[in-house]
Amino acid sequence: MIGRVGADSFGEVLRNALIVEGIDTSTVVTVEGPSGVAAITVAADGTNSIVVTPAANATLQPADIAAARNQIRKASIVLAQLETPLETITALAQECREAKIPLILDPAPAQPLPLELLRSVTWLTPNESETRTLLGRTTVMTEAKAAERLLALGARNVILKLGPRGVYLAGADVPTPAFVPSPDLRAVDTTAAGDCFNGAFAVALTEGRSPVEAAGFACAAAALSITRTGAQTGMPYRSDVNKLLRSLT
Ligand SMILES: Nc1ncnc2c1ncn2[C@@H]1O[C@H](COP(=O)(O)OP(=O)(O)OP(=O)(O)O)[C@@H](O)[C@H]1O
Numbered sequence: 051m052i053g054r055v056g057a058d059s060f061g062e063v064l065r066n067a068l069i070v071e072g073i074d075t076s077t078v079v080t081v082e083g084p085s086g087v088a089a090i091t092v093a094a095d096g097t098n099s100i101v102v103t104p105a106a107n108a109t110l111q112p113a114d115i116a117a118a119r120n121q122i123r124k125a126s127i128v129l130a131q132l133e134t135p136l137e138t139i140t141a142l143a144q145e146c147r148e149a150k151i152p153l154i155l156d157p158a159p160a161q162p163l164p165l166e167l168l169r170s171v172t173w174l175t176p177n178e179s180e181t182r183t184l185l186g187r188t189t190v191m192t193e194a195k196a197a198e199r200l201l202a203l204g205a206r207n208v209i210l211k212l213g214p215r216g217v218y219l220a221g222a223d224v225p226t227p228a229f230v231p232s233p234d235l236r237a238v239d240t241t242a243a244g245d246c247f248n249g250a251f252a253v254a255l256t257e258g259r260s261p262v263e264a265a266g267f268a269c270a271a272a273a274l275s276i277t278r279t280g281a282q283t284g285m286p287y288r289s290d291v292n293k294l295l296r297s298l299t
Pocket residue numbers: 098158176177178210211212213214215216217231232233234235237240241242243244245246247268269270272273276
């Protein structure tokens with residue numbers, strides 16, 4: 051984990067939550083001032099809207115990436131999103147590209163991205179509104195068309211996240227573009243379902259599963275995450291995901 055937290059009680063809580071799960075926090079730096087926070091409201095149907103205050107997250111520098119070079123070079127895969135400055139993510143993408151480490155980028159919060167960055171992304175994973183922002187248009191198009199347009203911008207592969215409909219995968223590492231459905235579980239709080247998907251997809255992919263198989267595992271993890279409240283507290287463990295998958299077969 052590479053990041054920054056503030057010198058407040060949230061920072062301590064965040065760091066401890068990582069340590070409890072066995073995550074290396076040696077490249078998580080504590081800085082003066084507040085930690086990043088997100089105020090999240092959840093509607094009756096489980097969908098959410100989020101107000102983010104970046105605070106410490108906004109101070110993550112390309113120098114933090116350089117300082118974490120040894121850890122990055124040991125990674126099988128790297129996950130990133132856009133709640134830290136774009137120049138820092140671009141530096142990370144450059145590092146991954148040089149070291150030939152696959153990079154999964156969740157383009158959230160939605161914003162147009164430089165082609166230089168998109169060209170270094172192995173798996174781009176937008177949801178429906180992020181897809182519209184990246185393509186700069188509001189008209190409806192098929193998933194196949196949207197994926198094709200995103201691939202033309204330079205990403206090696208794309209995974210369109212489609213909420214209850216699961217995902218659509220396409221790209222150089224996906225011989226046949228495919229929809230992968232999500233198990234139909236009742237949504238209580240969809241917060242972080244997308245992040246849960248990405249984490250589980252990264253795990254399954256590095257364990258040697260095909261992208262479509264990895265997406266099936268990740269959809270099961272994400273579907274479980276929506277049945278529980280909270281972003282971090284809603285994340286399932288591997289044993290929960292395996293149990294759900296067994297119950298479906
Ligand atoms: N109602 C649902 N039922 C089943 N699975 C769901 C549901 N909502 C989300 N998922 C699963 O979670 C994945 C990610 O959800 P979504 O498409 O909403 O992404 P997102 O908007 O990026 O989410 P986040 O709020 O975490 O940013 C979906 O691709 C799907 O696998």
